[in-house]
Amino acid sequence: MERRTREESLLPTLQLLSYAIIASLALLMSLKAGSLPASRWEPMSAGAFPRIIFLSIAVLCTIAFVTELFKQGLPRTTWATCLQSIVKLKTVIVNLVLFIAYMAFLPWLGFMTSTFLYLSAAQILMAPKRLTAIVIALLVAAVFSAGPYYLFSEVFSIYLPRARW
Template sequence: MSDPRSDNASGRPDRPEDDAPQSGAIAGDSALLQFALNLVMLAGFGYLFWEAMALPESRWEPLGAGTFPRVLLGVLMFLNVVMLIQSARQARAELGYGPRALFDVAWRTMLEFRMVFTVLGAFGLFLILIRPLGFVIAAFLFAFGVQMLLGPRTWRNLVISAIIAAVVSVGLQVFFAQALYVFLPRGPFF
């Protein structure tokens, strides 16, 4: 999976035109990132397994509340160990690029996906703001902001974005309340 012509830690080609997005996994091509992810998952599942040990047993049935999750988490831990062994050699090779290799791969991934992270962050902010501002204002700000971020910066797009944002905020609020009797959260004004 790593490009042998590449001299960077992630093994991706260096030429910018080759750095175009592909349909498959991109971050998944770094064995070091995979190794780090499996390590984090192993630790996480280990912690959850420990939590599952405290789940109550039942007097009425052979399997208590914790048995099923413990089996699942045990198999998940085993599979993560398999993954760690599978990717260890390649990850060590990537680490050979220097101690900052993991940071380098993570930083490149951050840069590569900055637009995605921005939209995801905006979505998270929209969801957080629904309670204090109400659905209408939060949805309008999110829809308008993301359209302006992703779309062309022209006056025409600004007007279209505002109209679309109004439809998906005010329009949805009215439709859900009037037609479906579902009342979306209201803020101080709407």
């Protein structure tokens, strides 16, 4: 058996972890899709098709997980290697956390406020820390939060979530 570097030994671990996370999230979304309202006139509810898709994703990820486990065996890596890799992905992880917070607060803060806060935070995180860059980031966030809101409401007559406060 050939010897792997620390980085190479981390890949199978991350692959198995991603299969497990995607399968878990697909099962959760399948449960959420099952709670969609049903119609009296349709034989299948509104959540039937999304449920089939999410359950298929969960089954495929489970099969991939088991297949990879039998092919490679249990992955061996150290916590130090994992933490080093996570530190390298700091910006990606923070952006993911910001996006999850954006989706969580969207129903309460409304589209314009939550989109403005998300875009501002994400751009300021990634932009150079200069006053002009921050001002431009805030202007871009304002345009891309108010612009689509008014476009959808005035042109398409589609109303995006409004603030509940």
